[in-house]
Amino acid sequence: MPEIAIVGRPNVGKSALFNRLVGRRIAIVHDMPGVTRDRIAAPSQLTKTACTIVDTGGIGAMLDDGFGAQVTTEADIAMSTADLILFVVDAQDGLTTIDQSLAQRMRKAKGKVQLIVNKADNAEADAVIGDFARMGFGAGLPVSAAHGKGMQQLADTIDGHVAHLEQEREDAEEKVSREGLKIAIIGRPNAGKSSLTNAILKDDRTIVSEVAGTTRDSIDIPYERLGEQHTIIDTAGIRRRTKMDSSVEVFSSMRAERSIRRADICLLVIDVAAGVTAQDRKIARMVLAEKKPCVIVLNKFDLYHPDGNRSARLEEAEEHVRKELFFLAYAPFVAVSAKNRQSVGLVFEQITYIRKQAQNVIGTGQLNRLLQDSMQKYPPQAKKGQKRMKLLYATTAVNDHYTAIPVPTYVLFVNDKRLLAESYEQYLANRIREHFDTPGVPVTFSVRSRN
Ligand code: GDP
Secondary structure (H helix, E strand, O other): OOEEEEEOOOOOOHHHHHHHHHOOOOEEEOOOOOOOOOEEEEEOOOOOOOOEEEEOOOHHHHOOOOHHHHHHHHHHHHHHHOOEEEEEEEOOOOOOHHHHHHHHHHHHHHHHEEEEEEOOOOOOHHHHHHHHHOOOOOOOEEOEOOOOEOHHHHHHHHHHHHHHHHHHHHHHHHHHHHHOEEEEEEEOOOOOHHHHHHHHHHOOOEEEOOOOEEOOOOEEEEEEEOOEEEEEEEHHHHHHHHOOOHHHOOOHHHHHHHHHHHOOEEEEEEEOOOOOOHHHHHHHHHHHHOOOOEEEEEEOHHHOOOOOOHHHHHHHHHHHHHHHOHHHOOOOEEEOEOOOOEOHHHHHHHHHHHHHHHOOOOOHHHHHHHHHHHHHHOOOOOOOOOOOOOEEEEEEOOOOOOOOOOOOEEEEEEOOHHHOOHHHHHHHHHHHHHHOOOOOOOOEEEEEOOO
16 A cells, blocks of 8 residues: 655644544554654545555654754655655744755655645745745645645645556556566576577477567567566577677676666576586676576586486585575575476476565565564674664665566664674575565665764
8 A cells, every 4th residue: 555654853743734634543553663652654534545644753763863863764764665755844934954954865755755834824824935945846735734724635636646656556567567577598608598598488388479679688589488478588699699609708797787687587597517607606796786586597407417316416506506606595496407408397487486475575564573573582793892783673665666576675774884794684684584485586685874
């Protein structure tokens, strides 16, 4: 459900506005353990469309910082969680420096900020409207929460925004189903990318539906598989087409990078008979840097210890790859023989599972409970003479949810981000991965603090 956050400095009338919008039926959202005050949220009663109104006032107070710092923290939280921000100012006080620092903070989220000029009860208010307009969020909507003035216009404005969001979501969904899943097949020369592409395209369950398109870096091959639309981004295809020798792949890493960027998911092909090389690691690092979902495809499995039993060999291969590509721990892997067109179905089973699981985006309440619990079990160590890292609030960023495989960013609000050690971040990432089964998708954090 769309979330509408009310942001503003203390005493501008955020609570009054909140009460008007929700018809005073206040529900407290218990999603902030360890925080002095719970975030207040309730379903909107005034709008035609269903949405949740959130009053951010007070969240920032958990920081023992100054006044201005509190409200900018609230604005940060609103920016990463809300679909629309009602930025409330006070017509009787006029423009203040805190308003200005809030405006500064929210400029990068300008598209989703609606300026509300509250306490616009009398003609004098008109005089300050111009001052507010200079903040760069338009003239603002004059209302009086106390007297119920301008509430219909406010409801209409919210409805307009929500309708726009809905349209965006529908367009994105339509685009995803039209283009299908974009799968990049990447790996070092001779790993078997071409063979895997061929194995997929020649598989019984695949119908190559249209003519392939060529980009500078790859050949895009659209096809259908079990009723689902997919596109293979075939980086090896360019080499085949231009009859370039495979050893002269001068631009291959640049090409791989651009293909990875365009993909919804990457199939990283490793020649398991040769083992993981420096070049494999380099490509794997690109996948991580682009935060892309990934499946590691151990190819040429037919050549790997041909006389052992399959499951024992698989374990051994897994251990080697896991060790060499430890930073890609989120990627599941599949052993295939592209040349013999063996186990191609397994690759798609993984892709389907990853895609399904990725739709479960972790709720803010669940995330905070898990992280607070993890921090209690194994508290971060404070270095001598330093403060201990404190997690104030965590949330899942809402951007980019409308792709075929959404990759969430977990936003952590901490007292001081310099106190968050990389190993501790890794620990938290592992806990998230253990608790929420979203294989193939990287767990990434965005850490915010005042320092
Ligand atoms: P690319 O450069 O990554 O596209 O690699 P190719 O698909 O051209 O494969 C390189 C070489 O490995 C070719 O000689 C393939 O026949 C061979 N190859 C690919 N997959 C397999 C496999 O699963 N098993 C075996 N034994 N050889 C394979």
